[in-house]
Amino acid sequence: MKRILATLLVVVLVFSLAACDKKENNTAGTGNNTTTNAPSSSSEGLTKDTKADLEMWCIATESDSNRKSYENAIADMQAAYPNVNFKWEAFENESYKEKIKAAMAADEVPDIFFTWSCAFLGDFVNQKKVYCLDDVLAKYISNGDLPEVMLGNTTYEGKHYGVPLTMNIVGLFANMDILKEVGYTDVPGTYEDLIACCDKLVAAGYYPFGCAGGETWCVTEYLESIIEKKIGADALNDIFLGRASYNNQGVADSVAIMQEMIDKGYFDPAGASLGNDDIKANFMAGKYAFYMNGTWNCADFAANEAFFPKVKVAEFPVIDSAKSQLGQLIGGPSDTLAVAASSKNAAIAGEYAAALGKLICKYGYLDGAGLPAWKVDYDDSKVNGLTKKVSEICAAAKAYVLFGDTAMSAADKDIYLSYVDKVYSSSVDGAGFISGLAKDIR
Amino acid sequence: MSKNTTKRINIFLFLLPALFLFVAILVVPIVSSVYYSFFNFSMIDASDKTFVLDEKEDTSTVVGDALTAKETDDRSFFGKLFENYIELFENKNLYDMGKALKNAFILAALSVFIQLPLSLGLALMLGRGIKGERLYLSVYFVPVLISSVVIGALWSKIYDPSHGVILFILEKLGCADILPAKGLLGDDSTALLAVFIPTIWQYVGYHMLLMYAGVKSVSPELREAAKLDGATDGQVDRYVVIPSIKQIIKVSVIFAITGSLKSYDLIKIFARSKYDVPYNVPSLMLVKNVFGGHGGEGNAIAVMLIILCFAFAILINWIFKERDIYGGKKHSKQQ
Numbered sequence: 001m002k003r004i005l006a007t008l009l010v011v012v013l014v015f016s017l018a019a020c021d022k023k024e025n026n027t028a029g030t031g032n033n034t035t036t037n038a039p040s041s042s043s044e045g046l047t048k049d050t051k052a053d054l055e056m057w058c059i060a061t062e063s064d065s066n067r068k069s070y071e072n073a074i075a076d077m078q079a080a081y082p083n084v085n086f087k088w089e090a091f092e093n094e095s096y097k098e099k100i101k102a103a104m105a106a107d108e109v110p111d112i113f114f115t116w117s118c119a120f121l122g123d124f125v126n127q128k129k130v131y132c133l134d135d136v137l138a139k140y141i142s143n144g145d146l147p148e149v150m151l152g153n154t155t156y157e158g159k160h161y162g163v164p165l166t167m168n169i170v171g172l173f174a175n176m177d178i179l180k181e182v183g184y185t186d187v188p189g190t191y192e193d194l195i196a197c198c199d200k201l202v203a204a205g206y207y208p209f210g211c212a213g214g215e216t217w218c219v220t221e222y223l224e225s226i227i228e229k230k231i232g233a234d235a236l237n238d239i240f241l242g243r244a245s246y247n248n249q250g251v252a253d254s255v256a257i258m259q260e261m262i263d264k265g266y267f268d269p270a271g272a273s274l275g276n277d278d279i280k281a282n283f284m285a286g287k288y289a290f291y292m293n294g295t296w297n298c299a300d301f302a303a304n305e306a307f308f309p310k311v312k313v314a315e316f317p318v319i320d321s322a323k324s325q326l327g328q329l330i331g332g333p334s335d336t337l338a339v340a341a342s343s344k345n346a347a348i349a350g351e352y353a354a355a356l357g358k359l360i361c362k363y364g365y366l367d368g369a370g371l372p373a374w375k376v377d378y379d380d381s382k383v384n385g386l387t388k389k390v391s392e393i394c395a396a397a398k399a400y401v402l403f404g405d406t407a408m409s410a411a412d413k414d415i416y417l418s419y420v421d422k423v424y425s426s427s428v429d430g431a432g433f434i435s436g437l438a439k440d441i442r
Numbered sequence: 443m444s445k446n447t448t449k450r451i452n453i454f455l456f457l458l459p460a461l462f463l464f465v466a467i468l469v470v471p472i473v474s475s476v477y478y479s480f481f482n483f484s485m486i487d488a489s490d491k492t493f494v495l496d497e498k499e500d501t502s503t504v505v506g507d508a509l510t511a512k513e514t515d516d517r518s519f520f521g522k523l524f525e526n527y528i529e530l531f532e533n534k535n536l537y538d539m540g541k542a543l544k545n546a547f548i549l550a551a552l553s554v555f556i557q558l559p560l561s562l563g564l565a566l567m568l569g570r571g572i573k574g575e576r577l578y579l580s581v582y583f584v585p586v587l588i589s590s591v592v593i594g595a596l597w598s599k600i601y602d603p604s605h606g607v608i609l610f611i612l613e614k615l616g617c618a619d620i621l622p623a624k625g626l627l628g629d630d631s632t633a634l635l636a637v638f639i640p641t642i643w644q645y646v647g648y649h650m651l652l653m654y655a656g657v658k659s660v661s662p663e664l665r666e667a668a669k670l671d672g673a674t675d676g677q678v679d680r681y682v683v684i685p686s687i688k689q690i691i692k693v694s695v696i697f698a699i700t701g702s703l704k705s706y707d708l709i710k711i712f713a714r715s716k717y718d719v720p721y722n723v724p725s726l727m728l729v730k731n732v733f734g735g736h737g738g739e740g741n742a743i744a745v746m747l748i749i750l751c752f753a754f755a756i757l758i759n760w761i762f763k764e765r766d767i768y769g770g771k772k773h774s775k776q777q
Contacts (some may be wrong), residue, residue: 094715105485123484124733213628214714270603272628275714278555282604411484411735414717418536421718425630428535436535 046351055110056088059096065299067367073359087306100346104129109340111349116406117153117336123410125156131339133160145233150333150373162336163357167368169331170221171295172312178289187314198266201289207268210288212276216417219424221292223317224330227254233328233399252430295390298368302384313389327398333373334406415440479741494525526742542722551700557642561649566679569657583647594711597640601626630720637712637721649694656687692762700751
């Protein structure tokens with residue numbers, strides 16, 4: 001497992017970093033089985049006697065896969081730093097995106113806040129609303145606790161502004177009990193095989209896929225995977241990062257592919273108005289054969305004893321082998337903690353966020369809510385099989401494309417998601433999608 | 443200083459706090475919304491804004507290896523000045539303000555022609571002093587007391603296309619096929635009505651209470667006199683009670699229409715995190731744009747909403763004044 005993670009980090013070092021800004025590609029070790037660091041020993045500026053009032057906002061709601069890891073990490077921190085009066089609040093994913101922007105505009109951000117890396121955090125950094133964590137993270141980087149490569153998406157003009165938590169990719173989860181009914185013992189490995197499998201599933205009365213149209217980011221998990229495996233990771237990275245126009249025929253063809261899948265009855269039409277929790281529950285209840293979503297779901301699947309033996313994870317197959325290949329993935333280090341520049345205790349909040357982030361990463365990884373962005377210096381032999389499989393997929397990764405709504409600026413993201421919604425409701429076709437985005441974004 | 447001048451100064455001083463609050467809470471935000479609607483900016487940093495007329499014309503953009511040619515800007519001065527307003531209507535893929543306004547007008551019409559008659563009917567019924575009047579009053583008023591979030595969650599469960607109450611009932615009746623496959627909220631043909639039903643239902647009790655108070659204030663002597671003249675209950679309501687509570691009905695109509703134009707909370711709950719919904723309304727677009735990096739367009743929507751709400755309030759006042767036979771200007775002149 002450690003070897004896989006070490007390989008994974010090297011791969012991330014070489015390929016991921018779909019680069020929000022300049023990155024410094026320092027090598028970083030991982031996987032040493034040294035003793036577990038107590039929070040106090042790893043954060044010199046923060047001691048047991050440190051007194052401060054700190055507040056944090058995050059998205060680890062009761063139904064979030066990361067909830068347990070936050071609770072465990074915060075409990076550890078409160079035990080280690082009893083004089084820090086730490087309060088935290090969790091908000092639903094999409095509404096949080098509006099809330100944090102509104103709070104930023106009004107300079108009412110809490111000391112520590114959850115954010116997505118790359119352009120999402122970049123917008124706040126550009127407005128000088130985020131506290132620079134260079135001094136705080138320096139010791140973690142120098143002692144090898146935090147591989148600097150994991151900071152690529154939170155580094156702007158050479159300065160670090162975020163504490164990475166876990167990294168995730170989009171996975172193709174399959175309910176093997178259903179697949180067995182149509183003669184499959186493994187997740188289809190080629191696109192043609194996947195389509196043949198879907199046809200058999202439809203004939204057998206199953207919906208192959210469930211997708212939460214009520215939460216547009218869930219639609220992007222499907223669409224971006226299809227686009228990436230059609231035009232290749234480099235081309236998609238160029239589009240998301242502003243180096244190329246959306247006016248790309250391959251993107252239009254990808255939209256056509258997804259809409260054909262919808263027309264052929266591969267998607268549960270009820271998904272149009274359902275949220276992700278409903279769709280995930282339906283998948284676990286055996287209503288759908290496949291579910292494309294973030295690998296943080298491994299934690300919830302592993303926690304369900306009845307469902308866990310049925311589920312497998314794989315990457316979406318290649319559609320155009322001339323431009324794409326297996327190992328090109330959607331995802332990367334995105335979940336991040338940052339500190340508000342307006343915080344009265346910014347220095348302490350920075351120390352606290354780093355120590356807390358390290359613990360969230362540890363507990364999140366052990367729960368299966370994501371792969372570690374920090375060095376694994378604890379026993380991880382009990383990590384669930386699904387997460388281990390995700391590690392293997394990532395270890396063999398050849399390129400990463402960060403989630404589109406994270407990679408682009410707030411203004412572009414809203415435009416992009418509006419068009420993605422129209423794709424799922426078939427109110428715009430491939431040609432309309434690329435011409436509209438080319439006109440409204442680039 | 444004359445007594446009159448002192449009196450005027452005193453009046454001015456007494457009015458000053460209210461004037462200050464009026465300007466600070468109402469005038470300043472409206473004026474600033476108008477001002478900001480002529481700029482392009484992101485709310486995260488409103489200081490970094492560009493006046494629409496100062497925007498440099500960009501005829502070509504180099505994007506990687508691709509050169510994207512943009513159309514030459516041949517708009518008039520006013521075309522450029524009102525760029526954010528025009529964009530809201532012209533860019534149907536991104537904003538489609540026309541559709542959002544149409545939805546808001548439909549909701550306003552449903553409120554006036556369905557919600558208010560329902561409220562009036564209930565108020566008249568309860569106003570006759572039926573048995574259990576207090577209980578019915580409380581029951582009808584309960585939806586007003588419940589948070590919109592709770593109502594939204596409740597109706598979402600009723601509409602749920604996988605496990606919803608409506609689906610369950612129709613399945614039991616053997617006619618679940620009449621439900622659209624995408625669900626009532628997901629299908630374009632039913633979504634608008636599905637969202638508006640709870641929106642209207644929520645405030646029936648509110649308007650009922652307003653009208654009930656009016657009905658109860660009608661003098662019992664008037665009712666009795668009409669009854670002695672042989673009027674039925676319906677005729678008493680039609681010719682005595684309703685004309686007496688016309689001013690309250692007017693207030694309800696104003697509240698219903700302006701409330702419909704500004705409706706947000708319940709619709710936002712149904713929209714979840716979806717970016718393009720068939721029941722889009724101006725307020726939903728406003729929030730999305732203001733916090734989505736399109737501050738100019740967001741403020742333009744706010745200005746349009748303010749103008750519409752004022753215009754409707756004035757129009758309704760005028761309509762009721764013209765037809766008011768009891769207390770209007772026309773009536774006063776006749777006296």
